[in-house]
Amino acid sequence: MRGRSQYRLSQWLRTGLILSAAICVALTAAGLVKAASGDDQLVDGARLVQLANCAFCHGHVDHPERGLAGGRVIEAWFGGVGVPNITPDTDTGIGRWTLVMFRDAMRHGRSPNGIRYQSIFPTDNYAGLDNSQIAAIYAYLMAQPSISSTSFAHEQPVLPFGPTPARLLRLIDRWRLTEYAPMPKPTDGTLDKAFQLSQTLAHCDQCHTPRDVLGRLDPTRHFAGSYRPLYGGGKAPNITPDIKTGIGGWSVEEIATYLKTGESPEFRDVKGSMSFIIHKSLGALTADERQDIARYLLSLQPLPSEIK
Ligand code: HEC
Ligand code: HEC
Incomplete structure (x- = not known):
């Protein structure tokens, strides 16, 4: 009798050990799968950010440590435009932005306050990105170091005070009086x-x-x-x-x-x-x-x- 219960106990123990080992393996595997898909998304995001050339405007060639903190003035066809900070800094960057706000900006060229961005931020092209690509770009940006950099008040509509043609062109651009003419998709x-x-x-x-x-x-x-x-x-x-x-x-x-x-x-x-x-x-x-x-x-x- 004693031998039998000892046998049962050891059976239980063994089954328990095997089960918990199996659960451990399953959990680790799940953890690994999750970590790997997170990493894949960051790798995708990095590649998309590079191919979309975000760094030309938001980056600093001579100061790579400033990441995508913006703050430079880029010469657009209608004049100079200041570029915002798109690092995850909560006060001066996009750290408080949800994925939905980000998607609206990238796809519809619309700021969280409903203001249209100037066309130098090429959202008419980025509108063709699918949800998973936009999510990958967002994940990548949010994984970068936060850098505080107060850029200019880019959400202010620019009023045409004074007669300069550049100001007028900027205003026209801001309100997008001109529509984007997309390239036709190839038939092949x-x-x-x-x-x-x-x-x-x-x-x-x-x-x-x-x-x-x-x-x-x-x-x-x-x-x-x-x-x-x-x-x-x-x-x-x-x-x-x-x-x-x-x-x-x-x-x-x-x-x-x-x-x-x-x-x-x-x-x-x-x-x-x-x-x-x-x-x-x-x-x-x-x-x-x-x-x-x-x-x-x-x-x-x-x-x-x-x-x-
Ligand atoms: C920011 C503006 C800009 C963008 C975006 C751009 N290009 Fe260019 N591209 C230029 C300029 C400016 C030149 C002239 C370079 C020079 O004078 O050496 C040029 C030159 C070229 C040339 C050489 C043509 C020749 O006759 O010498 C090719 C090919 C080209 N671009 C293809 C592309 C392709 C393909 C893309 C998109 C993947 C692209 N460019 C995106 C501005 C741009
Ligand atoms: C040719 C320059 C240029 C390129 C390329 C560019 N941007 Fe921008 N971006 C701007 C400018 C300029 C603004 C501000 C526009 C305005 O205020 O009307 C802006 C605004 C933004 C905003 C809104 C920020 C805010 O605080 O409202 C986000 C987000 C953004 N860009 C992300 C990106 C990402 C991601 C890429 C690459 C996929 C990119 N941009 C490529 C110039 C650029």
């Missing part, structure tokens, strides 16, 4: 990814598509080159496959190399804002993605232009 489904990378994230059209005086992108001349790039100044050349004035003479390989190194087939090195884009932003592309973007550019309608 294999170019969808390239479209999402170059249009939704890297907003190539905002610089390479010509604008009218009110800043509206010309819907009939996408990528035909512009004297009024959204930011960065200079002129952005024609990147349609027109042989004479565009990049029709470049091969897929040559375009992909340019997007990687900034070296054109004529061995000219890239200058200006495109240099930042290639070296700081497009570096997150894989070799295949660069080729896809090159194929996408060469699939567009060739448009001759005065800008070479």
